[in-house]
Amino acid sequence: MSASNASLSLFRSLLREARKVDNYNFRLYAIRRVKIGFRNNRGMMGNEAEFAFREGVEQLDILRRQVVLGNLYPSARSVMEAA
């Protein structure tokens, strides 16, 4: 129960951070990758699930740092964002 709540919370945190990424290509990749990552790992149990969860937390930290960095040094707006 709490495990799946924790995963859900992790998923939401990751998506929230992913949406804040400044660069167009990195942002869309992050969103896409988070969704796929959770979809592929659905139904994981036990040790494997724990390991995947820990990896997810690590990725969240990396994502947070890179969001900050990306906002400190913003990329130019992509032509795709103008549409």
Add this chain to the structure above:
Amino acid sequence: MMNRMNSILASSASSASTRRAATSAIAATSSFLPSSGLGRLVGLGVLRGQLASSSSAPSASFVSSSSSAAASAVVYDEDNATATVAFGGGNDKRFSIAGTFREGRASYLDTSATTPMDPRVLDKMMPYMIGSYGNPHSRTHSYGWEAETVVESARAQIANLIGASSKEIIFTSGATESNNLSIKGAAHFYGGGAGAGGGGGRRTEHKCVLDSCRSLEMEGYEITYLPVQPSTGMIDMSELERAMRGDTLLVSIMAVNNEIGTRQPIEEVGKLCRSRKVLFHTDAAQMLGKLPIDVNAMNIDLMSLSSHKIYGPKGVGALYVRRRPRVRLEPLFSGGGQERGLRSGTLPHTLCVGFGAACELASREMEYDTAWVTYLSDKLCRGIEERIPMVIRNGHAEMRYPGCVNYSFAYVEGESLLMALKNVAVSSGSACTSASLEPSYVLRALGVDDELAHGSLRFGIGRFTTEEEVDFLLDLLEEHVTRLREMSPLWEMVQEGIDLKSIQWSQDAHHH
């Protein structure tokens, strides 16, 4: 709206009759070539295809009906064998592209040239650009030890990706240096100096490989440049076997071509070289991290690797040098003897960490990346072929890396198409040769007509490419290729069914 012909995949065979791929192996046999005892490098060389002179067919005589949509009227005079084009309307704004561009930075579709650094890789590199700045070769303090530790773990990450051991990886400044080091290093070590044996490369090798071979030729080595199969760019195994002699030292083949994406059968080549006791070098810069590599299964002796092609930092690469059986090289740099004596100089541990992180990421993400890139590549290719007539894809149909797509657009001038595609970052021909106006040597080696080679574009799809970008590219391509063709009297003639090769231009008439 001009009627568009049904999608025709005009293969380059349409003008095959006027083209004959000459197969002249370039063998530098110089007078100072010593006698026996010196090896020979066999390379896949570049065959200079000779464009046979076009046939002198009778001149065509016709007047093209000038429809209101056409920008010009083409009038042909059979008696005088002239063709005149009268352009209609001085200020024809219909073809103007002023103001049609969107605001914003171009969408990046040139991953064969370089790739962005993955934020996860940058994250791993950051500490070493701030507080952990020690020289990895400093033995006496923790700054050095710390740097050395991370370099060694990066080495292991690279080795794992290719199935090698850490001891076999040498860091260099990039794949160009690795190519130089392996080709010149092996030649000088095994060849015994000036006037030694032979080696070779294919015609579609990277410039640095070809130039290294050329410089060896000037020293007296004999290089054989092998032909590639027309339009696919694949090596012919029987040609390679024939070219290998008793004194052959080294064979160098690029694993995945950076312009057309063709993937060579390196397992077969490796097996052949191992059986003949010939060194096998491959430039795997475009293959690393995208397609699986196993140096033992593929019998590779030397392999050049590049970091900035797999979402790592620019300025670092590696060379894989086999240890069992041991491959010896003469180093290019003299100095402190770092990297097993093969590459002196302080290692940029920041970049090495980045390269290692990129490799590890690549091995974790390979499955997902491959699926994504293949999906987008198929969408792009299908889109181009369905929406634009008379296009030719260059390169092998199956044995290819899907992320590198190269198309020739017939009757469209490449530079004008590139200018129209301002909102998309693509390239025509490889970045290394884009400074010159020469058509891509790779495409010429494939036997592609010069005009088609000039009208070719290379698209690169990678990890960060989005589906919207591919859709955007397809829309732009359709719009601008159509527009450029509508401006072209040659296109009009083709639509009428005239064979352009059958026209006798007035210049030729004067020369006869």
